[in-house]
Amino acid sequence: MSGFSEEVHTYWQSQMIQGSIIHLDEVFTLVSNPSLKEMYKVMILEMTNKHTMAVATPCVVEDLKLKELEEYTVEVFREAISSCKIELHTPDYIYYLPNNRIIPAKPIQDSITFRPLSEEHDVEVFRAFEAKCSEEDLDGAYVSLKHWVVYGAFDGEELIGASSAYLWNGTRLADLGVIIGEDYRDRSIATRLVQAICMDIIDKGYVPQYRCQTDNTASVALAEAVGFSLFGEWEVILAKE
Structure with missing residues (x-):
């Protein structure tokens, strides 16, 4: 993600990787963040390098038992959140x-x-x-x-x-x-x-x-x-x- 200003990296790191890391590998990161804004129950950011970061409030993590998933992939994570009464908004590109x-x-x-x-x-x-x-x-x-x-x-x-x-x-x-x-x-x-x-x-x-x-x-x-x-x-x- 080189070429973008420090403010960009600092902001998205504060949103997506602050808190308790549930899972981290080369392609998928899942974090529980108690500081996440209340309106944002879950956020997903798919980077241009194809690494996907997902963050959820502790309540969502507990309700969906995200610490107990048998496998940690984007597909399994999406399947888990689809089982709850949540609404996925149309994705935005960020430039x-x-x-x-x-x-x-x-x-x-x-x-x-x-x-x-x-x-x-x-x-x-x-x-x-x-x-x-x-x-x-x-x-x-x-x-x-x-x-x-x-x-x-x-x-x-x-x-x-x-x-x-x-x-x-x-x-x-x-x-x-x-x-x-x-x-x-x-x-x-x-x-x-x-x-x-x-x-x-x-x-x-x-x-x-x-x-x-x-x-x-x-x-x-x-x-x-x-x-x-x-x-x-x-x-x-x-x-x-």
């Missing part, structure tokens, strides 16, 4: 920039400009943009003018795309969202917009983090176009109500 650096795209000659947005000056233009977007796109992008850093893409005076970042779980990782107006897609605007906000985040001393569902081919393509590299595939399992 970071190698060495936390951005390589700007080649300039494109068009009328699109990019700049930071603020609640003080851009509420009206942001609301007008949101009104043109579908609820599905807004929910999926999770872009907010209230976030820590916000950037907009403009065609003249019209806001036609936005990207925002908030600090992830109290770390120096800045989790990104992006949305582009339907009439402006497939023009490399999203790539340039995300690169612009990433450069700002890096200049502030933080680490851009990009997440998307594994079946979202458009988001995967955007991550690669921006210059992100895949860190791993992350699954969260929550207790059912």
Whole structure:
């Protein structure tokens, strides 16, 4: 997992390998972590080197008798958790920039400009943009003018795309969202917009983090176009109500 910043490794180690190690080998690690957030009953992180780390709260470990498994593999672990009333959420790909650096795209000659947005000056233009977007796109992008850093893409005076970042779980990782107006897609605007906000985040001393569902081919393509590299595939399992 070389090439990613120390903040990335420190955060995921704190989530996945702190606590009591139940099993550890070359391909699978299972940990009981009493400090795991209550909302995260179980987490699974499959790294790009194909090593899978799984962590669970002590209550889940006890309920599923995870210390008594006859064999410790990813398949056996998944079989064990499937027997309980838990819900497996759609996996996310987690991306970071190698060495936390951005390589700007080649300039494109068009009328699109990019700049930071603020609640003080851009509420009206942001609301007008949101009104043109579908609820599905807004929910999926999770872009907010209230976030820590916000950037907009403009065609003249019209806001036609936005990207925002908030600090992830109290770390120096800045989790990104992006949305582009339907009439402006497939023009490399999203790539340039995300690169612009990433450069700002890096200049502030933080680490851009990009997440998307594994079946979202458009988001995967955007991550690669921006210059992100895949860190791993992350699954969260929550207790059912």
